Amino acid sequence: MNKLKLNSSSITFLPILVCIPIAYELFFNFHIGGIELFKEFIISALNPKINHEIIFILVKRLNETIFIAFFSWLISIIFGVIFGILSSEIFYKILNLPLFLKRFLNLFLTFIRSIHEIIWGLILMQIYGINFSIGIIAICIPYVAINAKVFSEQIENINLKTIESIKQINGIKSSTLITLVWSPVIETFKNFGLYRFECAIRSSAVLGLFGVGGIGTSIFLSFQTLNFRELWTYLWGLAFLIIISKEVLKKFNLSNTSKKFLTSFVIALFSISLFSLSFFIYFIFNKNAIPFNSINNLLISNFNFISYDFLKLLLETIFLCLLSTGIAISFPPIFILILNNKIGIKIIRIISFLFRLIPPPVLILILLMFNNPSISLAAITLGLHNAAITSKLLLANLDNQDNKQYIAMKSLGVGKRSSWLFGLFVKQANSYLAYCAYRSDIIIRETAILGVIGSIGLGWKLQESLSSFAWEEVIEILLAYSSIAIIGELINGKIKSNLT
Amino acid sequence: MINPLLELKEVSYKNKNNFTLNKVSLQVKSGEKIALLGKSGAGKTTLISILNGTLKPNKGSVKLFNTEFDKLNLYQKSKISTIWQDLRLIEDLSAEQNVNCGLLGKQSFLFAFKNLLNISSFNKAHQYMQVCNLNKSIFSINIKKISGGQKQRVAIARSLIQESDILLADEPFNNLDPKLTSNIKNLLLITKNKNKIKIPKTTLISLHRLDLLDGFNRIIGMKNGEILFDLEKTKLKKYHLNKIY
Numbered sequence: 236m237n238k239l240k241l242n243s244s245s246i247t248f249l250p251i252l253v254c255i256p257i258a259y260e261l262f263f264n265f266h267i268g269g270i271e272l273f274k275e276f277i278i279s280a281l282n283p284k285i286n287h288e289i290i291f292i293l294v295k296r297l298n299e300t301i302f303i304a305f306f307s308w309l310i311s312i313i314f315g316v317i318f319g320i321l322s323s324e325i326f327y328k329i330l331n332l333p334l335f336l337k338r339f340l341n342l343f344l345t346f347i348r349s350i351h352e353i354i355w356g357l358i359l360m361q362i363y364g365i366n367f368s369i370g371i372i373a374i375c376i377p378y379v380a381i382n383a384k385v386f387s388e389q390i391e392n393i394n395l396k397t398i399e400s401i402k403q404i405n406g407i408k409s410s411t412l413i414t415l416v417w418s419p420v421i422e423t424f425k426n427f428g429l430y431r432f433e434c435a436i437r438s439s440a441v442l443g444l445f446g447v448g449g450i451g452t453s454i455f456l457s458f459q460t461l462n463f464r465e466l467w468t469y470l471w472g473l474a475f476l477i478i479i480s481k482e483v484l485k486k487f488n489l490s491n492t493s494k495k496f497l498t499s500f501v502i503a504l505f506s507i508s509l510f511s512l513s514f515f516i517y518f519i520f521n522k523n524a525i526p527f528n529s530i531n532n533l534l535i536s537n538f539n540f541i542s543y544d545f546l547k548l549l550l551e552t553i554f555l556c557l558l559s560t561g562i563a564i565s566f567p568p569i570f571i572l573i574l575n576n577k578i579g580i581k582i583i584r585i586i587s588f589l590f591r592l593i594p595p596p597v598l599i600l601i602l603l604m605f606n607n608p609s610i611s612l613a614a615i616t617l618g619l620h621n622a623a624i625t626s627k628l629l630l631a632n633l634d635n636q637d638n639k640q641y642i643a644m645k646s647l648g649v650g651k652r653s654s655w656l657f658g659l660f661v662k663q664a665n666s667y668l669a670y671c672a673y674r675s676d677i678i679i680r681e682t683a684i685l686g687v688i689g690s691i692g693l694g695w696k697l698q699e700s701l702s703s704f705a706w707e708e709v710i711e712i713l714l715a716y717s718s719i720a721i722i723g724e725l726i727n728g729k730i731k732s733n734l735t
Numbered sequence: 736m737i738n739p740l741l742e743l744k745e746v747s748y749k750n751k752n753n754f755t756l757n758k759v760s761l762q763v764k765s766g767e768k769i770a771l772l773g774k775s776g777a778g779k780t781t782l783i784s785i786l787n788g789t790l791k792p793n794k795g796s797v798k799l800f801n802t803e804f805d806k807l808n809l810y811q812k813s814k815i816s817t818i819w820q821d822l823r824l825i826e827d828l829s830a831e832q833n834v835n836c837g838l839l840g841k842q843s844f845l846f847a848f849k850n851l852l853n854i855s856s857f858n859k860a861h862q863y864m865q866v867c868n869l870n871k872s873i874f875s876i877n878i879k880k881i882s883g884g885q886k887q888r889v890a891i892a893r894s895l896i897q898e899s900d901i902l903l904a905d906e907p908f909n910n911l912d913p914k915l916t917s918n919i920k921n922l923l924l925i926t927k928n929k930n931k932i933k934i935p936k937t938t939l940i941s942l943h944r945l946d947l948l949d950g951f952n953r954i955i956g957m958k959n960g961e962i963l964f965d966l967e968k969t970k971l972k973k974y975h976l977n978k979i980y
Contacts, residue, residue: 399789400823404897405812406839410847414836417851418827498854 243664244656247568247671253561253614260611269604272461276601279463283471292453293472300439300449300476303367307374308435310511312428313504314375315382316420318344320412322383323390325398329412348380349720350713351680354697356442358709361701370447372515374438377680378431385427389419429484436477441594441684450476451594458597474592545696549715552692555614555682556723560675562618564668567626568660571633575655583626590623596684613685613692621678628670632663672727679723683716738801739764740901740937741786741815746795748781748960755781756792757960763901763937768924770948770968771941773957773979779941780820782957783903786939787817813840816899816935818907822890824878829853830889831874834860837896863892866932868918883910891919895934902935906943916947924950945976 320326322340327333356373363369393415401411443451450473457465570583590598599616606612641658645651649658686694693712700708739762748756755778763769763786773779784790785797788804797804800811816837824833828851835850835857849855861874867888873881878889887910894902902923908916925934940951948954954971956964956979964975 394823396819396821396823397825400817400819401825401836401839403787403789403815403817404837404839405809406842406847407809407844409844410839410842413844413847413851414825414839418825422827498852501852 243668244661247664247668248565250561251565251569253558253565257558257562257611257614260609261606261615264607264609264612266605266607273601273604275461276463276466276604279467280470282464283467284462284464285468289465289468293450293468296443296448296450296453296469297472297476299367300436300443300451300473303370303374303439303442303447303449304432304435306511307371307378307439308432309507310371311375311378311382311435312424312431313508313511314379315428316386316424317508318379318383319386319390319420320416323387323416325390325393325415326412328398329402329408329415344380344383345721345724346717348377348384349680349717349724350377351683352377352438353441353445353684354713354716356445356447357697357701360446361704365446365448367448368514370439370442370449373442373447374435378435378438382428382431386420386423389423390416393419432480432484433477436473436480437591437594440473441596444594444596454594454597458600470592474588477592545715548693548696549719551610552682552686552694552716552719555610555617555685555692556675556679556719558610558614559617559621559678559682560671562615563621563625563674563678564671566618566622567629568667571626571629572652572656572660575652580630584630587623587626590619591627593620595620595681599685608691610691613682617678617681617685621674621681625667625671625674629663629667632666633659636662669731672730676720676724676727679720739798740800742796742798742801743785744796744798746785746792746797748785748790749793750781754960756785758795759960759962760795761955761962761965763939765900766936767938767953768951769939769953769955770951771939771955771957772943772945772976773941777957777979778960779957780905781960783817783905783939783941787815787903788812789817809840813897814900816894816897816902818890818894818902818904820905820909820941822886824886824890824893826879827877829875829877830869830881830885831857831860831864833878833889834864834892834896837893840897860892860896862932863896864889866922867892867895868915884912884915887911888915888919891923895922895932898933899935900937902938902940904938904940906941908942908944908947920947920950 318340322337322344324334324337327337352374355376356369359369359373360366398415401415404411406414439447439449440451440454443449443453444455446452450469454466454469454473457463457469567583567587571580574580574583593601595616598620599613602612602616636659638659640662641654644654644658682692683694683697686692686697693716697709697712697716700706700712741761741763743759743761746756746759746761747754759778759782761782771779771782781790785792788797788799788807791804799807799815802811825836828836832850832853835855838859839847846855857874861871864874865871869885869888869892873885878886881889887907891904891907894904904923907923908919911919922934923938923940942948948968948971952968954964954966954968954975955962956975958979963978966975
């Protein structure tokens with residue numbers, strides 16, 4: 236018998252095996268207590284509540300969401316670019332600065348990136364109380380670090396010879412630096428920065444579930460009162476906002492704008508960055524923060540870092556990551572392969588849109604209607620939400636791909652599914668896996684949100700510690716989270732570099 | 736005696752265990768028009784990179800204006816301009832923005848920023864582009880969208896706009912048709928300036944085509960990282976060329 240040989244295509248399908256333990260656990264935790272509620276939830280999707288009063292609330296809440304999302308997006312892009320440049324090697328090469336500063340900054344950015352915006356939100360809410368600015372700051376903290384990483388990666392790709400040629404002109408260092416980094420920054424802004432606005436809308440909606448305000452708060456309140464028709468009005472409103480924002484941003488073209496507009500745009504960016512920085516400093520130092528139990532408590536902590544319970548929660552979190560990543564990787568290619576016709580693909584698009592639209596905390600609450608809390612339930616929730624995102628990317632890439640090979644295979648009499656697999660998917664497998672590796676970084680961070688809601692992993696412990704103001708525990712859990720995220724990021728980085 | 740503008744003393748450069756330059760000594764004086772000949776891999780590009788300070792030699796010294804390269808200030812360094820063999824233009828910028836990059840050595844940060852926003856003045860860039868036989872229609876076109884010959888001339892215009900004293904050029908006539916080659920060569924070796932633009936008085940150009948040697952007054956031949964001959968153009972004989980090819 237021949238040895239099993241794995242390639243990129245087979246690796247995308249194999250993680251489906253995670254469904255075996257998930258299905259087993261879900262089957263034994265199944266109950267019919269909430270089936271009627273679930274039916275009502277599904278029916279309400281087609282019959283949302285529409286009246287004068289609810290439309291008024293919807294518009295008001297959407298305005299709040301746009302406000303939080305827009306400012307957090309804009310600020311995180313501006314500072315993402317600044318930190319991206321500061322954390323790229325080219326900056327230190329041109330200014331002749333020691334490289335240890337870059338390593339120190341990168342370590343700091345990796346730490347703040349490894350903690351999800353919801354956790355930042357929860358911590359800030361415990362310190363400063365519920366406040367509108369919390370939403371913006373909580374999103375900005377990890378987003379600045381994420382954006383900085385992407386911008387810095389693109390800046391590092393500048394050809395060494397181009398750097399030499401511009402350096403050789405011997406202009407002042409700041410002119411040399413800006414001339415070199417300008418194009419990659421603008422390109423990354425167009426390809427990645429604009430898409431981050433959609434992410435900011437989703438994040439501000441999820442933060443709303445925890446009380447920050449905006450559409451998320453209304454979604455959570457209507458869910459708590461089991462008012463599903465109202466819930467769907469808000470969900471469709473959110474969908475409308477995401478679609479509209481995407482269309483508006485598509486029309487945003489920096490290269491075809493007038494000189495006057497460009498100048499005012501740059502002045503506006505500069506003013507916003509100055510304003511946001513001063514606001515941040517004012518917020519941190521002038522608000523009446525609920526005091527920490529004192530720094531000393533952190534040093535004489537009673538929290539047992541290697542206790543059985545803590546290790547169990549840590550392992551649960553790691554399992555949750557692995558299971559949901561398996562679903563996120565394998566579901567899209569398998570479902571596209573099975574439903575490989577026009578209607579099937581449309582169904583996949585609609586379902587994946589819904590799974591992207593419904594925030595994971597709401598999704599897990601829906602699934603809890605007929606299943607007990609478990610790792611598998613959290614994994615299927617997180618997996619489905621992320622599979623919806625990976626499927627969107629896979630379908631878009633397949634649409635843009637040259638299909639000559641697919642047509643050639645079909646003309647040879649090869650079946651539709653086999654032609655799709657060998658004529659289309661094989662070419663995409665590598666880049667799809669590389670994207671999934673990046674996605675799994677996000678999944679690691681997202682486990683925190685589900686932990687908080689679904690009684691799983693470190694997220695649950697964090698929620699408890701935050702509620703009891705046990706800051707020493709909070710910090711230790713954050714360190715544990717951060718370690719998992721950093722190790723995951725390192726492993727995924729290796730996988731990505733091998734794949735690309 | 737005229738002091739040399741550029742001086743190399745016993746310069747060696749080792750790259751991955753191989754000597755790409757081996758104990759090269761050279762003096763370049765003001766007003767000289769030097770052709771650098773040699774087969775591919777002879778060390779011409781390495782020599783140019785050492786002359787402009789991009790590469791640091793493992794042994795020996797490089798002096799510009801009688802000063803060690805490391806001790807030069809930015810203004811002094813900007814007195815050398817280079818046309819690279821692989822052009823090294825910035826993709827995603829237009830032709831005129833690329834040419835304006837040559838002014839970075841003389842302008843402020845604000846100019847660099849305005850150039851990137853496309854709101855700086857391009858008058859000077861246009862003047863140099865026209866001298867390099869570039870058509871107005873390509874001035875604002877993205878560098879990715881123009882032909883190889885046009886890119887070559889954009890790179891030449893970018894180095895000329897620096898208004899340096901010394902021009903180093905690594906095979907600058909690649910991608911150019913015979914008529915353009917002749918025009919550009921005349922431009923780089925010009926002695927009387929009709930275009931009212933500043934052309935470097937001293938030039939060192941690496942070449943492959945022997946039919947382009949007219950107009951140069953000094954020929955340097957290289958082989959295996961060493962200078963085999965360095966003589967006046969009038970003294971060049973066939974056996975000199977046989978040594979290097």
